[in-house]
Amino acid sequence: xxxxxxxxxTLGTWLTIGVTLLWLLGVVASGVVARHEMNEVFDSALxxxxxRILPLAVTDILNRENDTGNQRALALKExxxxxxxxVRDASGKLLLQxxxxxxxxxxxxxxxxxxxxxxxxxxxxxxxxxxxxxEVAEPLDHRREAVLETSLALLTPLIFLIPISLVGxxxxxxxxxxxxxxxxxxxxxxxxxxxxxxxxxxLPEEFEPIMVSVNRLLERLRRALEAERSFTANSAHxxxxxxxxxxxxxxxxxxxxxDVLIKSRAGEIEESLRTLSRLSEKLxxxxxxxxxxxxxxxxxxxxPILQMVVSDYEHKxxxxxxxxxxxxxxxxxxxxxxxxxxxxxxxxxxxxxxxDEKPVHVSLSDDGVLRVVNSGDIxxxxxxxxxxxxxxxxxxKTVGSGVGLAIAEAIASGAGIVLNLRSPASGQNxxxxxxxxxxxxxxxxxxxx
Numbered sequence: 087x088x089x090x091x092x093x094x095x096t097l098g099t100w101l102t103i104g105v106t107l108l109w110l111l112g113v114v115a116s117g118v119v120a121r122h123e124m125n126e127v128f129d130s131a132l133x134x135x136x137x138r139i140l141p142l143a144v145t146d147i148l149n150r151e152n153d154t155g156n157q158r159a160l161a162l163k164e165x166x167x168x169x170x171x172x173v174r175d176a177s178g179k180l181l182l183q184x185x186x187x188x189x190x191x192x193x194x195x196x197x198x199x200x201x202x203x204x205x206x207x208x209x210x211x212x213x214x215x216x217x218x219x220x221e222v223a224e225p226l227d228h229r230r231e232a233v234l235e236t237s238l239a240l241l242t243p244l245i246f247l248i249p250i251s252l253v254g255x256x257x258x259x260x261x262x263x264x265x266x267x268x269x270x271x272x273x274x275x276x277x278x279x280x281x282x283x284x285x286x287x288x289l290p291e292e293f294e295p296i297m298v299s300v301n302r303l304l305e306r307l308r309r310a311l312e313a314e315r316s317f318t319a320n321s322a323h324x325x326x327x328x329x330x331x332x333x334x335x336x337x338x339x340x341x342x343x344x345d346v347l348i349k350s351r352a353g354e355i356e357e358s359l360r361t362l363s364r365l366s367e368k369l370x371x372x373x374x375x376x377x378x379x380x381x382x383x384x385x386x387x388x389x390p391i392l393q394m395v396v397s398d399y400e401h402k403x404x405x406x407x408x409x410x411x412x413x414x415x416x417x418x419x420x421x422x423x424x425x426x427x428x429x430x431x432x433x434x435x436x437x438x439x440x441x442d443e444k445p446v447h448v449s450l451s452d453d454g455v456l457r458v459v460n461s462g463d464i465x466x467x468x469x470x471x472x473x474x475x476x477x478x479x480x481x482x483k484t485v486g487s488g489v490g491l492a493i494a495e496a497i498a499s500g501a502g503i504v505l506n507l508r509s510p511a512s513g514q515n516x517x518x519x520x521x522x523x524x525x526x527x528x529x530x531x532x533x534x535x
Contacts, residue, residue, distance in 0.1 A: 094263055098256040105251050109244055117237040124236070128229055129200060132209040132222050135169055140220040143173045143182050144213050171222045172196075181218070191223050202226075265289045269297060281308035333359045365489075380424040380500035381527060387415035388524060391422050392450055395429045403437060410449035418454065420501050420527040428497045429456070431490040432520050436460035439518065454525025461517040465509035473507060494520070501527040 170187035174180050178195040191206050196219035198210045207229070210221040269286040276282075283301040336359065340352040389411055396409050418425075429448075436446040440460030447459040465473070474495035491507070498505040503526045511519035 093266070094256070094259050097259050098252070101255045101259070102248070102252045105255070106244070106248050109247070113237065113240045113244070116240050117233065120236045120240075121233045124232055125229065128207070128224060128232075129209070132169070132200075132207065132224055133211075136171070136209050136211040136220050136222045139171060139222070140173075140211055140213050140218075143220055144218055147173065147181050147218065168228050169222055169224055171220055173218060173220050176217055176219070187223075192221050196221055262290070266293055269293060273300070281305075329359055329363045333363065380421055380497045381419045381502075382421045385417040385419050386422050388418055388420065388422065388425050389415045389450065391426050392429055392448070392456075395426055395433065396448055398430075399433055399437065406437060406445050407433065408445045408447045410447070412450055412452040414452065416450060416452075416454050416525065418524045418527050420503075420524050424497045424501070425524065428494045429458075431494045432458040435490045435494075435520075436518070441517075450524075453523070455521060455523050457512075457519060457521045459511045459514075459517060459519045461511075461514070464516055465518055470507055470509055474505070491520075498522050503527055 167184060167186040170184045170191070172180060172184075172187055172189060172192055173182035174196050176196070180189060183189065191203065192208065193201075196210050196212075197208075198212050198216075198219070201208045201210070205227075206223040206225055208221055208223045210219055212219050265286055265288050269284065269289060272284050272286060281304045283304060284297055286297060289297055333356065336352055336356050340349055340356065343349050343352060393409070393411070396407055399407055433446060433448060436458050437460070439462060440446055441462045444461040447457070449457045449459075451457075473491050475492060491505075495505050501524075503522050503524065506519075506521045508519040508521070509517065511517040512521075
């Protein structure tokens with residue numbers, strides 16, 4: 087499970103959530119304010135209605151010739167009556183009521199001012215020295231419905247505004263971070279050998295110090311690597327001539343010496359000089375692998391290169407290499423000289439560390455996968471992870487410089503391909519395997535300088 091997060095997605099998501107929550111809080115606050123204001127309006131309407139109807143009701147009651155008791159006001163036409171009223175005396179006797187009024191909604195005796203039941207809001211007003219009372223009632227459901235409709239009217243635009251804000255926020259963030267994305271891509275797409283400065287114009291102020299620090303680090307790294315490669319190449323080059331001269335003089339001394347002990351010691355020194363000479367050649371190869379580009383301008387068929395390298399080792403170790411080639415040629419942008427150095431080091435490593443009685447298997451498949459497999463002891467996982475480092479060997483029992491796999495890894499890395507090391511080898515219970523796909527050098531070229 088990855089823990090990587092995108093700055094654009096994070097900002098876009100949280101800004102949209104924040105704006106949405108603020109809008110929702112605004113709608114809730116607006117609904118609360120609207121409810122309070124609407125209650126004031128409804129209460130004022132109750133009070134106004136009571137004060138308007140009461141004089142008319144009192145006049146009607148006082149002008150009755152006979153006390154006929156409760157009378158119901160007639161409706162001019164059928165309609166929903168949200169406001170109902172009763173006119174009663176102080177004892178609670180019902181004298182007049184609206185056509186849709188329900189006396190059970192009101193209390194047993196009339197009361198002045200505002201009161202509230204579980205279902206209605208009631209306002210009472212007295213007249214004629216508080217001998218007659220009018221009470222106007224309004225259903226609370228009516229108020230709730232009005233508040234709900236108002237809240238929905240405020241909330242409905244959010245259905246359209248939230249997607250629009252999501253798109254708008256992401257567009258603004260993407261536009262604002264466009265230079266940051268270019269900065270990221272300029273670092274991400276470059277190859278491991280590209281240590282040139284990163285240049286992105288109009289980078290946001292917060293990221294400008296990062297680019298400066300990265301460029302300073304790249305410059306320091308480039309200088310360190312150049313100094314190291316220069317020292318390695320110059321040292322190895324300067325050692326070749328003195329080593330060759332010393333080796334020639336020692337061979338002449340060995341041939342002219344008559345003493346057996348001197349010849350034996352001269353032979354030991356000669357072997358040491360040969361080892362040192364081979365090490366200087368490896369250092370030169372390492373400097374070339376790390377310093378130069380492993381890709382060529384034009385693709386080449388690398389099958390003949392592989393045949394030539396294997397043929398050279400067949401003369402040195404007859405019957406020790408089993409070669410398997412593809413049916414057709416393998417075209418790759420991997421430099422032929424670099425490929426030859428890579429294959430030579432892989433085969434030399436397999437011959438030196440593999441079992442003497444079993445051959446080294448070298449194969450190149452039709453899809454460009456190169457495998458060099460040898461039998462022998464299994465390399466421990468902790469040592470296997472370090473084998474591509476310089477001067478690291480899987481065993482101290484064998485003679486070697488410890489830079490062969492480092493050279494192969496440097497060439498593969500320079501070509502943008504991966505060198506995979508396995509122990510035990512695929513399909514075996516022992517041995518060692520080196521594998522890489524040389525055809526992938528074609529696709530890696532765009533990422534390299």
